[in-house]
Amino acid sequence: MNAWKRWLLILGAGIVGLNIILLAASFFSVNLLVDFWWFDSLGYGFYFLQRLFYRYVVLILVTLFFFLVFFLNFWVASRYLGTTESSSEDNKSDRVNKDLLQMFRTGSMRVYSPLSVLLGILVAWPLFEQWEKFLLYIFGPSMGVKDPVFSKDISYYLFSYPIYTLIQRRLLLAFFLLLAAMLLLYWLEKRLLSQQDQNIPAGAKRHLSILILIIFFIEIWHYALQAYGLLYSSNHQTLFFGPGFVEMWITFPLICQTFIFLMGTAFSLIFFIHKHKGLKVLIAFAVLFLLSFGARYSPFLPNLVEKYIVKPNEISREKPFIIRNIESTLAAYNLTDVETRDFSPERVPTNLLDSPTIKAxxxxxxxxxxxxxxxxxxxxxxxxxxxxxxxxxxxxxxxxxxxxxxxxxxxxxxxxxxxxxxxxxxxxxxxxxxxxxxxxxxxxxxxxxxxxxxxxxxxxxxxxxxxxxxxxxxxxxxxxxxxxxxxxxxxxxxxxxxxxxxxxxxxxxxxxxxxxxxxxxxxxxxxxxxxxxxxxxxxxxxxxxxxxxxxRIKTLTPYFLLDKDPYLVVTKKNLFWIQDAYVTSSMYPYAAPYSTIDGQFNYIRNSVKIVVDAYNGTVDYYVFDLKDPIIQAYRYIYPGVFKSKESMPSDLLQQTRYPRDLFDIQMSIYAKYQQRDPEVFYQQEDMWEPAKTYQGKEVSSIKPYYLTLDLIDPKRFDFLLLAPMSPKGRDNLRALALAGCDPPYYGKIIVYNFPKGELIYGPPQISALINQDTTIAQQFTLWDQIGSRVALGKMIILPVGKVIIYIQPVYLKASAELKIPELKRLIMSQGQIVVMERSLEDAYAKLQERIKAEIERVDTRFAPLMPGAPPPEEGLSPHVEQ
Structure with missing residues (x-):
C-alpha cells in the first residue's frame, strides 16, 4: 500500500473514531446537564453534585491507592533491574530484554506509570461500582447492639464487613498480579546476570519476600472474615437461620486452626528463603495447614458430627443457636417489642354487642x-x-x-x-x-x-x-x-x-x-x-x-426500597402524595432472610416518609426512625436532605400511616418467630400464616387492611392496620395482629392471641356458613336471575367486646357492558349465626336479636327440670341457627 493511502486510511479512521468519541461525550454531557437542571429545579442541585463528587472521589482514591501499590513496587523493582550493560555479543532477544529492563531501571514513565494506571483501574473498578457502600462504611454510626457470638456492634456487619470482603478480594488480586510481574522481571534479570556470573541483588529477594508475606496476610485476613461469615450460614434454614452446633464447634475451630497454621507457614517460608534453615518447620506448618484446609472444606467431619452427635440430641444441641436466631430475627424486623394480649371469645355470649362504642x-x-x-x-x-x-x-x-x-x-x-x-x-x-x-x-x-x-x-x-x-x-x-x-x-x-x-x-x-x-x-x-x-x-x-x-423518587434516591402503595392526601392547599420508603440490608447477623422480587434482605426499617406535591412536584424526605443507623449514615452523607419528622406540616403528619407492605413482611416473619420458646420453635407446632379467603374456587391470603377501632386503647379510636392469622394449613383463626397508625401508638404492634384449644371461625368457615344459609342462597339466586351478578367483597373481621363478628359486603354487578358495582346488602355473623340486612346498623340489631333468642333457647334447654317434667331426649344437642 502506498504511503499516502495508508495515511489517508489512518486519517479517515481517526475522524470516525473522534466523531464516535464526541458523540458519546456529548450524549453523556447532555444527560448530565439535564439531570443537574432537573435536580436543581427540585432544590437538590447541591445533592446531585454531592453524589457525582462522592462517586468520582471514590473512583479516584481507590484507583490512586492501587496505582501507588503497583507504581511503588515497580519503582522498587527498578532499583534491582538492568545492572549490566548490553554487549555486542548479546543476541537480539537478550538485547530486547535488557532494553526493557533498562527502561524499568531508569524509572521510565513510559512503561510503569501507564501500566500502573491501567492495572489500578482494572482492580479498582468493582470497588468503584460499590461507591455508596464506601460512604456508608465511612459515615455509618454505631447501632448500640452487639451480635450474640463475637460481641461486635451490628453496625460492623451492616457497614464494615461488606467493604472488608470487597477490599480483601481486590487486594489479593492486585498482589498476585504484582508477584507474578515481579517474578517474571526478576527471572529475566537473573537469566541475564547468570551469563556474566553475577547474582541477583539481595534487595530483590527482600522485595519478593515482602510481597509473599503480604499475600499470606491478605489470605489470613480472609479466614478472619470467614469466621464472621458463619453468622449467615443457611445450612439449617428449614428450621432456623445462622450457625448451629456444627458451625460453631467444628467449622469455627477449623477456621481458627487454618488461620494459625497459615500464619506459621508464612513466617517459616520467609525464614527459610533468607536463612536456608527451618525446612522441617516449614514443611510441618504447610502440612498442618493443608490438613486444616482440607478438613475446613470437606463435608466429612461436619456430616459425621451432625449424624452422630447433633441429630440424636438435636433440640439440646441446637437450642442456644435457635434462641440466637429468634432474638436476632425479631430485632432485625423490629418485632422485639410486640405486645401480646389474650383474647377468649365467648361462644354463646351473654352480653354480646352491648358495647357503647359500637355505633362509632x-x-x-x-x-x-x-x-x-x-x-x-x-x-x-x-x-x-x-x-x-x-x-x-x-x-x-x-x-x-x-x-x-x-x-x-x-x-x-x-x-x-x-x-x-x-x-x-x-x-x-x-x-x-x-x-x-x-x-x-x-x-x-x-x-x-x-x-x-x-x-x-x-x-x-x-x-x-x-x-x-x-x-x-x-x-x-x-x-x-x-x-x-x-x-x-x-x-x-x-x-x-x-x-x-x-x-x-x-x-x-x-x-x-x-x-x-x-x-x-x-x-x-x-x-x-x-x-x-x-x-x-x-x-x-x-x-x-x-x-x-x-x-421521580427513584431517580432522586435509588438506594431506598419503596412501598408499593403511595397514597393521596387532601389538604386545603394542594393534593399531596405520601410514599413510604424502606432501608434494607442482607447483613444482619443471625437474622432470617426475606425474599421479594426486589431481592433478599434480613433487616428492614420504614425510616423515611416522602411527600410529593401533586402540583409543584416538590419531594421532601422526613425521617421517622432515628434509631436506624442506615438512615443516620445517609443523613451524615447528605446533610440537609433528610428532614426531621417534627418539621412535616401537621395536615400531612396526621395522615401518615403504618405501611401495609412492611406490616405484611413483619407478619410473614412473625408467623414463625412468634414461637419464642426454642422447644416449641423446634417442633414448629404453632406456626401461623395469613388467614385465607375464597373467591369462587380461588384461594388467596388476606392482606392487612385498615380499620378504625378501639383495640389499642379502649378509651379512644385509632386508625390501625389489622392482619388476621390462622394456624398453618388450617382455616380457623389463631390471632389478630394490629399496628397503630395514630400517635402516640404509631408503629405499636399488638397481637391478640386466641386460645389454641378453641375453634375460632376463620373466613373460609364463615363463607361456608353463608353459603349454607337458605335465605341468603335464595336471595342470591333471585338476583342472578334478573340480569345481575352477585359479587362478595372482602370479609372484615371485627372484635367487639368478647366476640368476633364477621362482615361480608354483597355487591351487584349488571350483566350488561356497563358494570357499576352497587352495594346491595351486608352480611354479619357472630360465627354461629348469620344475618343479612341493608345496613350495618340493621344487621347489628338483627344479629343481637338472634343471639339473645339463642341465649334464651339454650338457657331453657339446659334449665333444671320441673318436678314431673320428662327428661330430654337422649342425644339431643343445642340447635345452631345459620
Missing amino acids: ELRNIPVWDGELLEDVYNQLQKLRTYYDFAPVDVGRYTVNNNYQQVFLAARELDQKQLPEGARNWVNQHLTYTHGYGAVMTPASQGGDEPLTWFLHGIPPISDYGFSIEQPGIYHGLGTYNYSIAPNDAGEFDYPKGNTNALTNYTGTGGVPLASIFKKLLFSYYFMDRDIFFTTKTNRNSRILFRQNIVE
Missing part, C-alpha cells in the same frame, strides 16, 4: 373494596374519557366533627384515552398537561343507598367542609409524557359546560425553558425536534418530566 365502630367499617370502588369512581366521576382514577386509597379525616375513615382517589390525566385524532404534539405536550381534583367517600355505607360523596365533581365540590385551593395534578401515579407549561397555546384545566376552562401553570415544577440553548438541548435529550421549533413557549415556560412520583 360501625360508622368506620370499610364495606367497599378498593378494586370495586375504583370501578364506581370511574363510572360516576371520571366525567371525561381522558381522565382516570389512580388506585383507591384509604385515609381518615374529621368530617362533621367525627373521626371518619374514608376512601379517596386522584383524578389523573390519561393521554392514552384521548381520541385518536387529538393525539398530536400540541395536545399531548402543551394542552393536556395535568389531571384535576379528587373524590372522597365514606368507608361505610348501607345497601341500596346512594353513595355519599364527601368530595366530588369538577371543580371539586363538598358539602362537608373540604376544599382544595389548587386541585391540579401534574405529578401522580400515571404514565406521563413530558409537558411544557405554561405556554401560549393554553393548558386545558377542566371541562366547563359547553366550553373548556384554560389555565397557565404557576408552580415551581420542571426546568425553565426560556432560552434557545435549553430548547436545543431538550430537543436532543428527548429526540423531539418540535421542542426546539415550537413557537408556543414563552419566558415563563417550564418543561416538566419524570412526573410519575415513583420514577
Whole structure:
C-alpha cells in the first residue's frame, strides 16, 4: 500500500473514531446537564453534585491507592533491574530484554506509570461500582447492639464487613498480579546476570519476600472474615437461620486452626528463603495447614458430627443457636417489642354487642373494596374519557366533627384515552398537561343507598367542609409524557359546560425553558425536534418530566426500597402524595432472610416518609426512625436532605400511616418467630400464616387492611392496620395482629392471641356458613336471575367486646357492558349465626336479636327440670341457627 493511502486510511479512521468519541461525550454531557437542571429545579442541585463528587472521589482514591501499590513496587523493582550493560555479543532477544529492563531501571514513565494506571483501574473498578457502600462504611454510626457470638456492634456487619470482603478480594488480586510481574522481571534479570556470573541483588529477594508475606496476610485476613461469615450460614434454614452446633464447634475451630497454621507457614517460608534453615518447620506448618484446609472444606467431619452427635440430641444441641436466631430475627424486623394480649371469645355470649362504642365502630367499617370502588369512581366521576382514577386509597379525616375513615382517589390525566385524532404534539405536550381534583367517600355505607360523596365533581365540590385551593395534578401515579407549561397555546384545566376552562401553570415544577440553548438541548435529550421549533413557549415556560412520583423518587434516591402503595392526601392547599420508603440490608447477623422480587434482605426499617406535591412536584424526605443507623449514615452523607419528622406540616403528619407492605413482611416473619420458646420453635407446632379467603374456587391470603377501632386503647379510636392469622394449613383463626397508625401508638404492634384449644371461625368457615344459609342462597339466586351478578367483597373481621363478628359486603354487578358495582346488602355473623340486612346498623340489631333468642333457647334447654317434667331426649344437642 502506498504511503499516502495508508495515511489517508489512518486519517479517515481517526475522524470516525473522534466523531464516535464526541458523540458519546456529548450524549453523556447532555444527560448530565439535564439531570443537574432537573435536580436543581427540585432544590437538590447541591445533592446531585454531592453524589457525582462522592462517586468520582471514590473512583479516584481507590484507583490512586492501587496505582501507588503497583507504581511503588515497580519503582522498587527498578532499583534491582538492568545492572549490566548490553554487549555486542548479546543476541537480539537478550538485547530486547535488557532494553526493557533498562527502561524499568531508569524509572521510565513510559512503561510503569501507564501500566500502573491501567492495572489500578482494572482492580479498582468493582470497588468503584460499590461507591455508596464506601460512604456508608465511612459515615455509618454505631447501632448500640452487639451480635450474640463475637460481641461486635451490628453496625460492623451492616457497614464494615461488606467493604472488608470487597477490599480483601481486590487486594489479593492486585498482589498476585504484582508477584507474578515481579517474578517474571526478576527471572529475566537473573537469566541475564547468570551469563556474566553475577547474582541477583539481595534487595530483590527482600522485595519478593515482602510481597509473599503480604499475600499470606491478605489470605489470613480472609479466614478472619470467614469466621464472621458463619453468622449467615443457611445450612439449617428449614428450621432456623445462622450457625448451629456444627458451625460453631467444628467449622469455627477449623477456621481458627487454618488461620494459625497459615500464619506459621508464612513466617517459616520467609525464614527459610533468607536463612536456608527451618525446612522441617516449614514443611510441618504447610502440612498442618493443608490438613486444616482440607478438613475446613470437606463435608466429612461436619456430616459425621451432625449424624452422630447433633441429630440424636438435636433440640439440646441446637437450642442456644435457635434462641440466637429468634432474638436476632425479631430485632432485625423490629418485632422485639410486640405486645401480646389474650383474647377468649365467648361462644354463646351473654352480653354480646352491648358495647357503647359500637355505633362509632360501625360508622368506620370499610364495606367497599378498593378494586370495586375504583370501578364506581370511574363510572360516576371520571366525567371525561381522558381522565382516570389512580388506585383507591384509604385515609381518615374529621368530617362533621367525627373521626371518619374514608376512601379517596386522584383524578389523573390519561393521554392514552384521548381520541385518536387529538393525539398530536400540541395536545399531548402543551394542552393536556395535568389531571384535576379528587373524590372522597365514606368507608361505610348501607345497601341500596346512594353513595355519599364527601368530595366530588369538577371543580371539586363538598358539602362537608373540604376544599382544595389548587386541585391540579401534574405529578401522580400515571404514565406521563413530558409537558411544557405554561405556554401560549393554553393548558386545558377542566371541562366547563359547553366550553373548556384554560389555565397557565404557576408552580415551581420542571426546568425553565426560556432560552434557545435549553430548547436545543431538550430537543436532543428527548429526540423531539418540535421542542426546539415550537413557537408556543414563552419566558415563563417550564418543561416538566419524570412526573410519575415513583420514577421521580427513584431517580432522586435509588438506594431506598419503596412501598408499593403511595397514597393521596387532601389538604386545603394542594393534593399531596405520601410514599413510604424502606432501608434494607442482607447483613444482619443471625437474622432470617426475606425474599421479594426486589431481592433478599434480613433487616428492614420504614425510616423515611416522602411527600410529593401533586402540583409543584416538590419531594421532601422526613425521617421517622432515628434509631436506624442506615438512615443516620445517609443523613451524615447528605446533610440537609433528610428532614426531621417534627418539621412535616401537621395536615400531612396526621395522615401518615403504618405501611401495609412492611406490616405484611413483619407478619410473614412473625408467623414463625412468634414461637419464642426454642422447644416449641423446634417442633414448629404453632406456626401461623395469613388467614385465607375464597373467591369462587380461588384461594388467596388476606392482606392487612385498615380499620378504625378501639383495640389499642379502649378509651379512644385509632386508625390501625389489622392482619388476621390462622394456624398453618388450617382455616380457623389463631390471632389478630394490629399496628397503630395514630400517635402516640404509631408503629405499636399488638397481637391478640386466641386460645389454641378453641375453634375460632376463620373466613373460609364463615363463607361456608353463608353459603349454607337458605335465605341468603335464595336471595342470591333471585338476583342472578334478573340480569345481575352477585359479587362478595372482602370479609372484615371485627372484635367487639368478647366476640368476633364477621362482615361480608354483597355487591351487584349488571350483566350488561356497563358494570357499576352497587352495594346491595351486608352480611354479619357472630360465627354461629348469620344475618343479612341493608345496613350495618340493621344487621347489628338483627344479629343481637338472634343471639339473645339463642341465649334464651339454650338457657331453657339446659334449665333444671320441673318436678314431673320428662327428661330430654337422649342425644339431643343445642340447635345452631345459620
